[in-house]
Amino acid sequence: MNSLLIKKAEQVIQDFKRPRIFQIQEGMRVLVIAPHADDEVIGAGGSIVKHRSKNNPVHIVFITDGSNGRSRSESPEETINVRKKEVVRACKVLDVEFSMLEAQDSEFVPDSCLINKLRKVILEVNPDYIYIPHYRDKHRDHFYTNLLFYSACKDDEFFQNPGLLDVNILAYEVWSPLEPNVFVNITNEYDIKQQAMEEYPSQLSLIPYIKMMSGINQYRVSLFPLPKTEYVEAFYQCSCLKYCQEIEAYIENSIYKEEQC
Secondary structure, three states, X not given: OOHHHHHHHHHHHHHHOOOEEOOOOOOOOEEEEEOOOOHHHHHHHHHHHHHHHOOOOEEEEEEEOOOOOOOOOOOHHHHHHHHHHHHHHHHHHHOOEEEEEEXXXXXXXXXXXXXXXXXXXXXXXXXXXXXXXXXXXXXXXXXXXXXXHHHHHOXXXXXXXXXXXXXXXXXXXXXXXXXXXXXXXXXXXXXXXXXXXXXXXXXXXXXXXXXXXXXXXXXXXXXXXXXXXXXXXXXXXXXXXXXXXXXXXXXXXXXXXXXHO
């Protein structure tokens, strides 16, 4: 085999390192960005419970109004009301605060009004950790949520705020498995995570999210194959600045590939 190819292959496998355990510390402020009500539980519910057990304040901001998560017999207005009530119950189980931006489900784009709303939440919470679905998560609203976050960060006020660009991003998985570099053992927290998910019956009637959630959390045990480990959440962790740079590069590369076709 070509020696140059072998050398390049050796560089590639440097990325095959096993993810490390992410230790949740006390005294941390946490912001969770969820495109839809239930994403926060699926992607980071166990870690949220772990943060609360350390008395870390957690604020969840829901981006959309959830109006598209319905059966054909329900109106968007009915669905919005139902999902708001579900959010209240789920957040009570998780013992967290929350806010809603109420962007139109499956239709929103990051306009200036929405960008300013999210920026305001970020600045008010002043988080040490931000959880957000990974920008490669294959869902239209999840990608636009990342673009919204990126746009909220690309602002003079944000850049002048000491430390905000060094905030830890923990990108979580919902629809697409990501390539994690950290993980959290949530075996002891999983029951509460499932209880929170059970507060979204409108969504569970459409898709078996608990099976989906349980499946990925059990699959991720391969990252921490020790006795009595049953459930694990996986994340991609980096600084806010690096994450924004990656979003920008991902968009530019996607445009370049399209232009080459």
